[in-house]
Amino acid sequence: MIEPASVPLSAATRVVGVIGDPVAHSLSPRLHNAAFRAMGLDWVSVGFRVDASSTAAAIAGAPALGIQGLSVTMPHKEAVASLVACTPAAQRLASVNCVTFGPNGAEGDTTDGAGLLAALFRQSGFVASGKRVFVVGTGGAARAITAAFGDAGAAEVLVLGRNADRVSRTAAMAGAVGRPARTEEVTGCELVVNATPIGMAGQPTDGITWPVDPGLVTPDQLAVDLIYHPVRTPWLAALVDQGVPVMNGIGMLVHQAALALERWTGEVVPVEAMWAAVADPSDPGPSV
Amino acid sequence: MIEPASVPLSAATRVVGVIGDPVAHSLSPRLHNAAFRAMGLDWVSVGFRVDASSTAAAIAGAPALGIQGLSVTMPHKEAVASLVACTPAAQRLASVNCVTFGPNGAEGDTTDGAGLLAALFRQSGFVASGKRVFVVGTGGAARAITAAFGDAGAAEVLVLGRNADRVSRTAAMAGAVGRPARTEEVTGCELVVNATPIGMAGQPTDGITWPVDPGLVTPDQLAVDLIYHPVRTPWLAALVDQGVPVMNGIGMLVHQAALALERWTGEVVPVEAMWAAVADPSDPGPSV
Numbered sequence: 001m002i003e004p005a006s007v008p009l010s011a012a013t014r015v016v017g018v019i020g021d022p023v024a025h026s027l028s029p030r031l032h033n034a035a036f037r038a039m040g041l042d043w044v045s046v047g048f049r050v051d052a053s054s055t056a057a058a059i060a061g062a063p064a065l066g067i068q069g070l071s072v073t074m075p076h077k078e079a080v081a082s083l084v085a086c087t088p089a090a091q092r093l094a095s096v097n098c099v100t101f102g103p104n105g106a107e108g109d110t111t112d113g114a115g116l117l118a119a120l121f122r123q124s125g126f127v128a129s130g131k132r133v134f135v136v137g138t139g140g141a142a143r144a145i146t147a148a149f150g151d152a153g154a155a156e157v158l159v160l161g162r163n164a165d166r167v168s169r170t171a172a173m174a175g176a177v178g179r180p181a182r183t184e185e186v187t188g189c190e191l192v193v194n195a196t197p198i199g200m201a202g203q204p205t206d207g208i209t210w211p212v213d214p215g216l217v218t219p220d221q222l223a224v225d226l227i228y229h230p231v232r233t234p235w236l237a238a239l240v241d242q243g244v245p246v247m248n249g250i251g252m253l254v255h256q257a258a259l260a261l262e263r264w265t266g267e268v269v270p271v272e273a274m275w276a277a278v279a280d281p282s283d284p285g286p287s288v
Numbered sequence: 289m290i291e292p293a294s295v296p297l298s299a300a301t302r303v304v305g306v307i308g309d310p311v312a313h314s315l316s317p318r319l320h321n322a323a324f325r326a327m328g329l330d331w332v333s334v335g336f337r338v339d340a341s342s343t344a345a346a347i348a349g350a351p352a353l354g355i356q357g358l359s360v361t362m363p364h365k366e367a368v369a370s371l372v373a374c375t376p377a378a379q380r381l382a383s384v385n386c387v388t389f390g391p392n393g394a395e396g397d398t399t400d401g402a403g404l405l406a407a408l409f410r411q412s413g414f415v416a417s418g419k420r421v422f423v424v425g426t427g428g429a430a431r432a433i434t435a436a437f438g439d440a441g442a443a444e445v446l447v448l449g450r451n452a453d454r455v456s457r458t459a460a461m462a463g464a465v466g467r468p469a470r471t472e473e474v475t476g477c478e479l480v481v482n483a484t485p486i487g488m489a490g491q492p493t494d495g496i497t498w499p500v501d502p503g504l505v506t507p508d509q510l511a512v513d514l515i516y517h518p519v520r521t522p523w524l525a526a527l528v529d530q531g532v533p534v535m536n537g538i539g540m541l542v543h544q545a546a547l548a549l550e551r552w553t554g555e556v557v558p559v560e561a562m563w564a565a566v567a568d569p570s571d572p573g574p575s576v
Contacts, residue, residue: 009321011335012312017303019353024300033297046332047299054352061349064342065307 014043015066016264019058020073023047027278028071031257034277038270043068055079063101069264070099071257072108077140084108089151092173093143098260111259112141112252113148116193116224118259119251122271124222126191129153134186136211137195138166141226143173145195150174158185160212186216194225199233214238219245228253250278302331303354304552307346308361311335315566316359319545322565326558331356343367351389357552358387359545360396365428372396377439380461381431386548399547400429400540401436404481404512406547407539410559412510414479417441422474424499425483426454429514431461433483438462446473448500474504482513487521502526507533516541538566 018028024047032045050058052075059080062070072080080096084106090096096108120126133149135142138161149157150173157174158181161167171178186192194211197203214235217223223239228249236246258269306316312335320333338346340363347368350358360368368384372394378384384396408414421437423430426449437445438461445462446469449455459466474480482499485491502523505511511527516537524534546557 009317009332009334010312011306011308011314011317013317013334015305015334015336017353018299020299023354024298026299029297029299029301044297044332044334046297046301046303046334048303049354050352057349057352061345061352064338064345064349065305065353066311066337 008042009044010042012042014041014068015046016043016069016071017046017048017067018071018073019048019050019055019076021049021051021075023049023073026071026073027253028073028257030277031254031274032071032261034273035258035261035269038273039265039267041265041267043265050076052076052079056083059083059099059106062099063106068101069260070101071260072097072099080108089113089147092147093140095140095144097256098263100263109260109263110144111256111263112144113151114259115254115256116145116226116252117148117152118255119247120191120222120224122255123247123251124245126222127152128191130155131191132156132158132189134158134160134181134189134192134212135170135195136160136193138163138170139195142195143170145193145226146170146178147173150177156189158189160186183212184216186212186221187218190221192217192221192223194223194227194233194235197227199225199230199235200227201229210235210238214242214244217242217244219243221245222247225249226252250275254278297332298330300330302329302356303334304331304357304359305334305336305355306359306361307336307338307343307364309337309339309363311337311361314359314361315541316361316545318565319542319562320359320549322561323546323549323557326561327553327555329553329555331553338364340364340367344371347371347387347394350387351394356389357548358389359548360385360387368396377401377435380435381428383428383432385544386551388551397548397551398432399544399551400432401439402547403542403544404433404514404540405436405440406543407535408479408510408512410543411535411539412533414510415440416479418443419479420444420446420477422446422448422469422477422480422500423458423483424448424481426451426458427483427485430483431458433481433514434458434466435461438465444477446477448474471500472504474500474509475506478509480505480509480511482511482515482521482523485515487513487518487523488515489517498523498526502530502532505530505532507531509533510535513537514540538563542566 018026029045036043077095081094087109090108090110098109100107157178159171160181167180224247225233225236226249254274261269306314317333324331365383369382375397378396378398386397388395445466447459448469455468512535514537542562549557
């Protein structure tokens with residue numbers, strides 16, 4: 001990490017932030033503040049630690065305080081979806097990661113899926129339309145990206161998970177092109193995405209080593225791990241050793257934040273400046 | 289003014305601020321942020337523009353958002369006094385300029401009067417106990433300092449104003465030692481304070497030139513103008529020409545903010561660093 005954003009502040013500075021609990025390790029303020037600096041905007045982003053019982057008070061209080069927008073992270077994504085007017089994408093996921101306080105009230109949106117699509121295109125030139133995509137996982141991130149791949153015209157979105165019911169519900173996010181998958185079907189998919197916590201720092205391994213056996217993935221495929229801590233998971237490292245092009249989760253993180261800032265400011269957001277604010281100097285970067 | 293505070297920020301940074309409308313010209317964030325830097329605290333202060341109809345939502349939302357404390361300025365000081373538990377001082381004034389969000393809820397206090405007493409002692413070694421004090425004005429600031437002089441053991445607090453009823457109510461803030469005054473009674477008071485807007489930048493003069501005729505004030509008295517914009521009002525300038533020691537309102541501004549920060553952080557606050565953050569380089573400084 002480079003040094004935290006150094007922001008000039010006055011009482012005229014507009015305020016945005018991220019709500020979560022815990023929130024102290026969120027990278028959102030760092031990303032937002034880097035963008036504001038590069039944009040020359042007198043805005044600032046801070047972290048608001050909001051406990052699960054205070055979501056409604058926080059969402060009601062934020063616009064009263066003149067706060068322009070909030071990123072939303074755990075444990076509030078679902079609760080916020082029931083508190084604000086949602087975009088169709090957020091409504092389908094019943095999950096909000098971004099609230100914009102406008103003249104017509106609070107609007108909730110989800111920018112994770114679109115963030116991943118933007119990162120895939122920027123880092124790898126990958127376009128989901130017409131492609132077969134393999135998603136591992138059934139949590140909130142898996143549902144968000146499965147929906148986004150469906151919306152983007154993927155030919156098929158295959159979902160792998162341990163719980164058949166959760167797999168079905170996740171696959172349904174992609175509409176008609178989503179379906180549960182068996183592991184070996186990863187062969188023949190252009191893109192493989194790990195949306196599980198397997199390989200995340202501090203995450204118990206639970207006896208599971210890989211989201212998908214790296215031996216099943218080949219150099220003509222693209223592999224993405226939504227994890228960015230560590231910068232390179234054991235899975236990505238194994239794939240790199242085999243010559244498979246890989247991307248970690250920093251791109252999705254940066255682009256979902258950029259999309260939130262676009263909604264709040266109405267301006268074009270400098271993604272490079274945000275990237276620089278969170279990229280680890282030891283990060284080998286995308287291998288594509 | 290020196291450059292606005294440059295504050296390193298992350299999602300772990302604790303948030304305080306000032307609510308008001310307008311709020312853009314408030315010096316509170318600048319004062320607070322200068323103190324946080326000098327104290328080595330990872331805290332930040334911002335301005336929250338809260339319109340008069342949203343006071344309650346803002347005060348309810350702030351602790352939900354994990355905000356530690358709020359300075360309160362126009363038009364919210366009276367409304368907030370009815371929304372939170374007040375200290376006796378704030379209750380008597382029915383006015384709050386500082387809210388602390390603690391484990392037992394929100395507590396409203398008033399630090400303007402104590403701020404002026406602290407500034408008087410620091411800048412001039414002035415102690416109100418046993419002194420005769422002459423206050424010009426009947427607004428919120430006049431009431432706050434009249435109460436503080438009474439609490440500090442002033443022998444007499446004389447209040448001058450145009451509206452007899454308002455004068456009586458202001459003088460009553462000092463209890464038994466407060467009383468309405470005639471202009472010529474300024475003679476014999478150790479301290480004269482202008483708590484009216486006469487001489488404030490952008491304020492219509494209304495045909496009134498002076499809070500008190502400068503010819504009535506002598507070099508053995510101390511004169512204070514609560515105004516700090518301009519740094520030296522025509523009244524203070526006339527008094528300086530006569531050799532009267534004077535103070536402007538920067539000291540009260542700085543010390544009331546320092547007292548707020550003490551309540552929020554529980555730590556000793558570096559007043560000098562705050563002073564440096566708002567002192568105008570062209571400020572000749574206290575003439576005492």
